[in-house]
Amino acid sequence: MSVNIMLPTPHKIIDIIRETGNEYTFRIETNAKVKHGQFFQVSLPKVGEAPISVSAMGDGWVELTIRKVGKVTNEIFNLKPGDKIFMRGPYGNSFPVDDFKGKDLVVIAGGTGVSPVRSLLKYFYEHPAEIHSLHLIAGFKDEKSILFKEDLSNFRKRFNTIYTLDKDKIEGFEVGFVTEHIKKIPFDSFENYNVVIVGPPVMMHFAALECLKNGVPEGKIWLSFERKMSCGVGKCGHCKINETYVCLEGPVFNYTKAKNLLD
Amino acid sequence: MGYCVSIKRMNEILKELQKEYKIYAPVRFEKRGRYSDTDLIRYAEINSIEDVVYDEKSDFSPKEVIYPITQALFYFTEYEYMESKIDDKKILIFARPCDINGFRRLDTIFLKNGGTEDIYYKRLREKVKFILMECKEGGWDSCFCVSMGSNKTDDYSLAVRFEDDNILVEIKDDEFTNLFGDEREVEFTPEFVTSNPTKVNIPEIDSYELLKKIYDLDMWKSYNSRCISCGACTAVCITCSCFTTLDVTYTENGKVGERRRVHASCMHEDFTIMAGGLSFRKTAGERMRFRTLHKIYDYKLRFKDEHMCVGCGRCDERCPELISFAATINRLYDEVKKLKKAETTKDIK
Amino acid sequence: MSYDIDIKKVRRNCYRQSKVRGEFMLQIRVPGGVIDAKYLSFFQHIAETWGNGEFHLGVRQTISIPGIKYEYIDEVNKYIRPYIEEIEVNLCGVDMVVDDNGYPTIGARNIMACIGNRHCIKANIDTTDLARKIEKVIFPSDYHIKLNISGCPNDCAKAHVSDIGIIGITKTEYDYDRCIGCKKCVEACAHHATRVLSVEKGKIVKDSCCCVGCGECVLVCPTGAWTRNPKKFYRILIGGRTGKQTPRMGKIFLNWVTEDVVLGVLKNWEIFSAYVMNNKPEYIHGGHLIDRVGYNKFKEMILKDVKLNPEAMVAERVLWAETEYRSNFNVKPVTQR
Structure with missing residues (x-):
C-alpha cells in the first residue's frame, strides 16, 4: 500500500508565544525539511484540519503563528507546551531564496501576512552577508495587532524598516496603509532586486499596483496567496484558480503568474 | 468473443461473480425522485440483471461507487489515527462510455495531480472492472458525448447489449471467459453513439487577455438570477471531484470519532470561505463561470489530453432551474467568437 | 312574464x-x-x-x-x-342513476383541488385522482359539505377554509451517507416552512415534531439524500369556512393519515350530518354541524370503523379561532339558543 498523504503525525508543542490577544506562535518539534513560505496542514482529532504557514524554523522545530479565527484554531489555543498537535506537510512551494541572495530585497507585509515571510526575514537577519540590502514595510491595523514585536525591533538594526499602523499613532510606527509607504523605497538605487508582498488579497493587489507604478518590473514581484484548503495536496479542489492549484504551485507566485490568477 | 445469454443464465452468472465481486449498476428507486411520483435512478449494488436500468440515463453518475459521498478517512481515539478499511471484494460497474471516460478524469485528479496518489480513491479504483453498457442510438436528449469525444471507449472487461429476452455479451477480459463457456456464441461488439441531438462547440481560449475578457462577459451575470447555487449539477457530474474534510466525534462519548470527507460543490457559496470569513466568487454567476471554465478550459490547459467534461448531460437533466450546461458552453463559444472578431477588427483598424 | x-x-x-x-x-x-x-x-x-x-x-x-x-x-x-x-x-365511479333531470343534489359541493402532482413541482399527491375517488364517496348527497384538496401544505386550494380540507404531505427520509451537509435543506426549510432542520457534525438533524411535510428539503437536495417515502400521507383539516358571521380557519383533525383513512372518514360524513340534523338536511355547512354537537362527538362518529394507520395523529381538542364580526357574537339571547 502506498503512503497515505492524508495521514497526520503527532508532534510535541515545545513552546507557545503569545503575540497578540488572538495570535499565538506555537513552536513544534519536527525534523521536517521546511522551506521559507511553505505551510503545514495542522490538525487536532475531533476538531479538524487547517492550513498554517510556517513563521520560523530551526533545528528540530518549526514555528506556526496561528490566529484564532475558527473551530480548529480556537481549539489549538487551548493546548499547552508538552501537548501533541497533529501535522502533515510541509506543502507548497517557497520563496526563491537563492534568487534573492546577494541582491536587494523589499518585503511588504500586512497583518498576519508577516507570518509567512517571517522565516525569510529571520534568515537574512541571521545571515546579513547573504543579502545586499533588505527593506521591510510591515503594517498592522492597530497597536494591539502588532505581531513579532521582538523580531521587528531586531530587524530595525539590520534592515531598512518602515513600520506602520492603519490609524494609531505610536512611537516607532508611521500612520497609514503599507501602500502609502512604498514610494519611499529607493527602487532607483537598486541594481538587482526583488519585492515580496504578503497580506490580505486587497492589500496585495494594491501594493503590487503601487510597486508597478514605482517602476518595479512584474517579474521581480512575489506574492503569497491564502486560500481555503482541505487537503493541501491538489485533490480537494478548494484552492484552485483556473488551472492553478494554490497548494501545489503556490502559495508563492511571481506576479507575472499571479496577475492571471483571477477569482 | 460474443455470447448470447438468457436472462436466467445471466443471473446465474451474476451469482457466480458475486462470490468475488460487488456488482454495481444504475438501479431504479421508485418514487424517490426529486418530484412527487417520479423515480430516482442511481448506482447501487444489484442482485439480478433485471435490477439494471439500461434504457434510461441514470440521474447520478457511478463515481459514488468508488468515491463515496461520505467517506471515513481515519478513525481516531484520543491519541491516534487509524486508517479506515474497505471490503475485500472486487468491483464490477455497469457503465456507459462517457462514464468510463469520466473515471479517467477522476484518476487524473486523485492519482496524478500534484504527483501524489490519494489512497482512498486508489484502493477502490484498483478493484474496478467495467461492464460497458451500450447506449441507445444517439444517446439521450441531453447527451453531448460526441462533441466531447467521450462517446467511445475500449476500457472495459465486458460489454453488454440488452435485448428483450437475451443479453449480448462481449468478453474482452479472459478472466470472465470460463463463466460464459456454455453460452451460445454470436458476433457481438458494442456499438457507440456517433451523433447526439445536442452538440457543443468548445471555445478556444488561447490567451490570458482573452480569459480576462471572458471573465467580464455579461452572460455570467444572467446566472446570478437563474442559478440557485444548489450544487445539483456538481453532485451528478461524473468528473466533479471536490471534497471537504471534517472531523466528527461520536455522540456517546465525544472522545472517539472520525475524520471524513464529503463531496463539495464549487457552486455553493461557502466553497472558498476561509476561517476568518474571507471568500471568493461570491455570486452565482462567478461560480458558474468557474465551473464552466474548469470543465471546458483549464482542466485541459493543465493536464493537456482532454477536457474535463465528458458530455454526459446529467447536469442539464438535474438542474432544477433548467439551466443547460450545453447551452452555456455554446453561449460562451458565441461570445468568444465575438470577442475574437472584435480583436481582429481592432487590429485591422 | x-x-x-x-x-x-x-x-x-x-x-x-x-x-x-x-x-x-x-x-x-x-x-x-x-x-x-x-x-x-x-x-x-x-x-x-x-x-x-x-x-x-x-x-x-x-x-x-x-x-x-x-x-x-x-x-x-x-x-x-x-x-x-x-x-x-x-x-369517478359514482353510484347514481343518471336521467334527464340533471344533477340530483347540490349538497355536497364540487370538490376543489389544486393541479397537484400531475403538474406541480411542489405537490406531494395526485389531487385530481383523490378528488375523483372522494366524489364517489360524497356525491350525490343533500348534506352540505365543501371539500378542498391541496397537493402540499402551501394550500393553494385553501383546504384551510373548507368544511373538510385535505392536504398532501410527505414523510421525507434522510440518507445520512448521501448528505454532504451543504445546508440547502436547512435554508429551504427556514425559508418556506417551519425551521425543523439544523446541522450537527456536518449532517442534518430534524425536529420531526414540527415538520409540516411539505417536501421542500427533497426539492432542494443536490445529492438525493432527502427523498419522499413512497407512501402517500394526508393532513385533514376541519371546520374552516368563509361567511358573513364567523369566518374561521380550519384546524388540524388528523395528521399523517393514509388515503384509506381519508376515504373512511368521508364515508362517515353523511351519517354524521344526518345524526346532527335528525335526518332532515338543511342548508347548513359542515363546520356548523361540528359546532352543534361538539368536537368529541364529531370525532367519535367520523372515526367509526376507520382503521387509523400507525403513523396517524389525531387532534385531542380543537381550539377554534373565529373572526367575530360582532363582538361576543356567540353570546346569544336565551330565546335564540
Missing part, C-alpha cells in the same frame, strides 16, 4: 337564481377541477344555446353558465345527461 318557481327545488338541481327574474346559472361539477379539454365545446354549446353566451369559472371550480331561462332548464338537463354520465359515473 310572470314566474312561479320553487327556487329551492331549482337550486337543488344546481341552478342558482339570478337577479334577472326567471334566469338561472347552471353550476356544472368538475371534480378536482380537471377534465378533458374536449368538454370545452360542450360548455360553449350550452352557454351559446341556452345561456347568455358567457361562462364563469366558478370559485369552487364549477363551470358556471349564467343567463339560462327557467323554461329551458328541462332542455339543458337533457343535454347534460351524457356529461354527468361520463364524469360522475364513468370517471
